[in-house]
Amino acid sequence: xxLSLRGxxxxxxxxxxxxxxxxxxxxxxxxxxxxxxxxxxxxxxLNDLKxxxxxxxxxxxxxxxxxxxxxxxxxxxxxxxxxxGALSPVSCVSERFYEKCSCPDETRCALRSVMKEVRDxxxxxxxxxxxxxxxxxxxxxxxxxxxxxxFII
Amino acid sequence: xxLSLRGxxxxxxxxxxxxxxxxxxxxxxxxxxxxxxxxxxxxxxLNDLKxxxxxxxxxxxxxxxxxxxxxxxxxxxxxxxxxxGALSPVSCVSERFYEKCSCPDETRCALRSVMKEVRDxxxxxxxxxxxxxxxxxxxxxxxxxxxxxxFII
DNA sequence: ACAATCTCTATTGCATAAGTAGGGATTTGT
DNA sequence: ACAAATCCCTACTTATGCAATAGAGATTGT
Numbered sequence: 001x002x003l004s005l006r007g008x009x010x011x012x013x014x015x016x017x018x019x020x021x022x023x024x025x026x027x028x029x030x031x032x033x034x035x036x037x038x039x040x041x042x043x044x045x046l047n048d049l050k051x052x053x054x055x056x057x058x059x060x061x062x063x064x065x066x067x068x069x070x071x072x073x074x075x076x077x078x079x080x081x082x083x084x085g086a087l088s089p090v091s092c093v094s095e096r097f098y099e100k101c102s103c104p105d106e107t108r109c110a111l112r113s114v115m116k117e118v119r120d121x122x123x124x125x126x127x128x129x130x131x132x133x134x135x136x137x138x139x140x141x142x143x144x145x146x147x148x149x150x151f152i153i
Numbered sequence: 154x155x156l157s158l159r160g161x162x163x164x165x166x167x168x169x170x171x172x173x174x175x176x177x178x179x180x181x182x183x184x185x186x187x188x189x190x191x192x193x194x195x196x197x198x199l200n201d202l203k204x205x206x207x208x209x210x211x212x213x214x215x216x217x218x219x220x221x222x223x224x225x226x227x228x229x230x231x232x233x234x235x236x237x238g239a240l241s242p243v244s245c246v247s248e249r250f251y252e253k254c255s256c257p258d259e260t261r262c263a264l265r266s267v268m269k270e271v272r273d274x275x276x277x278x279x280x281x282x283x284x285x286x287x288x289x290x291x292x293x294x295x296x297x298x299x300x301x302x303x304f305i306i
Numbered sequence: 307a308c309a310a311t312c313t314c315t316a317t318t319g320c321a322t323a324a325g326t327a328g329g330g331a332t333t334t335g336t
Numbered sequence: 337a338c339a340a341a342t343c344c345c346t347a348c349t350t351a352t353g354c355a356a357t358a359g360a361g362a363t364t365g366t
Contacts, residue, residue: 060364137263213333
């Protein structure tokens with residue numbers, strides 16, 4: 001039930017790009033250092049994201065990456081789907097990555113109906129949360145930076 | 154974001170065992186045929202489930218497996234967690250399989266707070282749904298066997 | 307020209323998943 | 337007692353995908 005590291009890196013990089021949206025492009029170097037992501041690996045991931053149309057790049061000395069659209073227009077689901085594939089726990093309930101499963105009767109499969117609800121919950125969450133929401137959350141978290149336990153010393 | 158095949162097989166086998174709860178034990182052979190699961194692979198899985206205490210076995214000629222407890226006492230979450238591990242999309246939000254992540258500040262990570270909500274949604278669903286619920290669903294699905302489109306011809 | 311960047315393809319190493327195999331132990335039916 | 341069907345256990349194989357690394361090329365600003 002896990003996201004790949006690749007997917008996690010993609011989300012984190014995209015969040016940084018979203019925070020700097022409007023400013024100059026951000027280099028892999030910067031993203032890599034800021035988020036502790038292996039540079040060469042991140043390079044691949046950003047290349048994929050570029051193919052997806054979610055980011056644009058600028059080459060050369062002052063090159064780097066930026067979002068291809070406004071943060072509010074990019075749901076997390078798009079990023080994950082492009083990098084990792086299905087959001088569904090089993091592919092027989094996936095809308096975009098459907099594959100037949102080996103169970104005797106898919107139409108009457110009780111497990112399938114449960115998994116469909118899980119899928120819907122996850123998809124709805126990932127669909128409605130955009131990079132802009134991520135930025136808003138980050139701001140709130142900065143405002144109340146510490147958990148309750150951190151005041152003990 | 155996917156369940157392993159191993160996990161899916163486990164759930165399907167457990168569902169059959171739940172349906173036959175109270176009756177005689179069910180052999181691997183039967184489970185394998187009924188659910189189209191490779192026999193030898195299923196054998197391993199059932200062995201694992203036995204170690205977890207969720208099923209009991211009986212050896213010998215009329216041997217097989219049965220649930221170790223009532224279907225209503227077995228949430229899907231227990232099965233998945235035992236076979237596949239965490240329900241969380243990233244391990245830094247997992248309650249039982251927590252691992253530190255590589256992001257600069259976990260306590261203020263916006264992505265993490267989103268993932269935590271996803272985790273909670275999935276966990277709640279898997280926790281509240283038991284094998285007994287699965288049986289109930291299966292009965293409802295048998296009562297209304299076909300989807301609307303199936304009436305066209 | 308040069309340096310910093312992105313671009314593209316390939317390769318490697320590693321872990322895990324999925325499935326297979328063989329032989330042993332236990333129970334039942336005859 | 338014996339055979340047949342089953343579970344039990346360990347090991348092995350094979351495939352797949354993930355994570356990371358490598359090298360050579362293209363683009364841009366100075």
